[in-house]
Amino acid sequence: MGNLSYLIDALTPFNMVLALGGVVLGTIIGALPGLSATMAVAILVPFTFGMSPASGLIALGAIYTGAIYGGSFAAILVNTPGTPSSIATTFDGYPMAKRGDGGLAVTLATIASVVGGLVGAISLLVLAPPLANIALLFGPSEYFWLAIFGLTLISALSVGNTVKGLIGGCLGLLLSTVGVAIVGGDVRYTMNSQILLGGIDITSALIGLYCVPVLIDLVATRAPHLSIVEDTRGYRLLEALRISWASKFNLIRSSAIGTAVGILPGAGGSIAGLIAYSEARRSSRHPERFGTGEPDGVIATESSNNATVGGGFIPTLVLGIPGTPPDAIILGALLVQGIKIGPSLFNEQGGIVYTFMFGLLIATVLMLPVGLLLGRYAYTSIVKIPKSLLVPTVAFLTILGSFAIHSNVHDMQMMFVLGVMAWILQRYGFAPSPIVLGLVLGSIAEMGFVQTYMIGNATNALAGMFFGRPISAVIIVFAALTLCYPLITAMLGRRNKPAPVEATDTVVKVVTTDKAKRTKFRDVPAILFSLLFIGLGVAAYTQTKDMSAMGKVFPTTIAALLVILSGLLISFQIGRPAAPAKKDLSGEAKESTWRRVSIIVAMGVWVLLLPSIGFFATSLVAFLVLVGIASFDRLSPREMAIHGVAAVAIVGAFQLLMDNVLGLRMPTGLLF
């Protein structure tokens, strides 16, 4: 480690400004759902051509790490993971914000991100060449089992509701097969429409599945979006530090998981976050609190996803294999600058590499003050902004974000459709998270499975390929543990302590209401939905008959599973006593159905007309309509004026940002 002189190189004022600017910009972009780290990095690349390679790299690394971190804001404050990396942040971050601990959650996310980022960056600095080989140890079968491991989290997420959770997982897996298959090239479940050829975009689906239900329920009552407690102003930094210190093993473990998963080119931040979450839950003394606002959940996800930044650079710089999509762009920028990648990079051009690594470390440290300031600002504005402005703004961001990913209006429409479906399903106990896990992990699982199968078949070692490889075996053991753990704790729990509180995933119900009475009544909607899913499964199964052998194996398996699970759910429910007539509904009576229907209709018309009329015009009108739907008191003329100006400003500012800064092609349609 005689490379400390490079630290001085990294500390030039210009580099510091780049690091700071990069972190700030990245955090803001990451906080906006749909605007991803990949996009942030891609925009910055042309500007780095004029800089020295090390400075360019520092700027790129800073914006990248900032963007991954910024994703936590949207996850915590509006239940929308800005990037797939922060899916698991919503599980506990949003419940915390709901009950008034949003500031604490943001501060915890910041501390965890900094620690995770530091662990990743230090691993990069100290251990890159040996660690890079991990990337090569993982083949198709390891990726398959890793994805399965991620999927086993469904069982933990849906304690007390396991069958519904598994059904949701199957739905997500089926959704992941839509479009042109990478392996085999089959065109699947597109219903002969070109729109579905590209499949369902994961980020736009995330926005829909998590955020649209929140919006719909937000307009139903007058209650504030997040409960306000007295100390909304504080960072609660000391409290957060205390919690983090108490969770130091969780922090370190999650950061290590994030670094290791970041090294794997086929995995990425989503798997890192999910596995770290799963492990944190398994080793916690209060696993039942996970999913209801447990700080350890936020710490685990956020430390691991920021650790993937440093981890991802390890194979990128050592092997020339990009660990994550933003790494691929940074690799390209390096090649354009004429820098050769590979082990020689560390010797011949060590100056650049080490200066960059120290730059990344500095950027990570800068995340602490930047994050605390921006995070506090984000939190207080979400709390203070009136609902009549919050709802239209968040709705606008979902539309904008789902469009921005691929400049594709179909992604935006798919986001809305999935969101409404998620809202309906959620009302009947089918939580969105299992669907999301299926969707995110489905393609990794399928690709790994089919490749393993093909290689195994070609070499006559099918069983060996799947079960005989040592790393696979270890992952299988962990997956089995996660799968069975809820059962084990339930059995132990029955002996030791009162029945665990039902973890209701992200559906946040106040747990104190005495709904935990153990008599279970027949759930008629569940039976109806199961019938629907059986139909869906059969349809999906029959559609596979024209597919190639490679293309059909996964969807047939999933379709069959869906039918079996739905049958199982029906058989459970039939046996139960019919539910008594609905009792006191006074709690729900205040919920406004017309507002819910109106917001669905308004957003539906919005996404339908946007391509033909134009982005700015429809968004402005829709914004004002949503102001109306979300207003519970008559607005004074003054307030109306303010809302009008806010609508023009917000829609206009983003239009300019998209068009002129991010260089996206905005649909103009008839008007503008």
Add this chain to the structure above:
Amino acid sequence: MRTTRFRQCLATAALGTALAAGLAMSGAANAQAYPSKTINYILPFNAGGESDLSARFQQAVFKKVAGVETVIQYMAGAGGAQAWSQLNSMPGDGYTIMGINLPHTVLQPMQKDVGYKTDDLTPVNYFHYTPDAIFVHADSPFKTLKDLIDFAKKSPGMLTFSGSGSNSSNNLAQVRFDELAGIKTTYIPFSGTAPAVTAILGKQTLAGFNYAPSGISHAGKMRMLAVASEKRMPAFPDVPTFRELGFDLVGGAYRGLSVPKSTPEDIRQKVSDIISGINADAGFRKKMEDGGFVLTDVGYKEMPAFVAAKKKEYTALADKLGIKKQ
């Protein structure tokens, strides 16, 4: 609350001014000799792929050749089909150009209705290709192409090739090679070049059909047994071509540019000239050739013959890949 509102008003005013200024600026550039403003270069793939990389190389010298900047925009989806199917609805003023790829733009519409036909595109220039090549791990017992073929003859199907995607150039090359060498091998598709190379480096597959530039970025860790270029490549003077070894295999992933159909003839020619001009830049040429690309100079005039020949070649292979013709 009062101060918040005041702050909101201030922010609004600032944004309004910015909005007005932005609108005024975008209306200013107009009717002058082409090109007089920034050109939008749309890529039908995600940032970070090989098309992105080659466009970035072009972007770095674009200003020098064309006198104006270019901005790269991404419209990924459906393996490129999403962008290609929308190309003709974009303005044909020469300020919108889009990357196109072979064999994608021939094979895709053949397989399924993807919203565009090969002939809907208006290619103005094909500027380079990355030749297919066979790679093995540096430790592999296969030292020459002959070793590989001998193994495949002894144990049919046992030889596994990793490659980038199904029905891709890599896939086509593997099918052609099987046919030319009279062997049977197994092609394992991966989701891109990087994971396909990782499979070779991690010894998940015995060999790989990949693109020549991988031989640069992974020099020393992989051995290149043969390359599907016409002549030996300057970057790999020791690697024989398939032709030298008696297999008539030349091809790879070709990259070019298309404009919307409504673009006038003279502008089409000018776009083509800019791209040819970039290809002729000595510094650019050296970087690309060192990087394992083979520069081609198929300009607008030569386009009809080039596209017709490629269509014929791929159509013949499509049957063997099992792509259903529509």
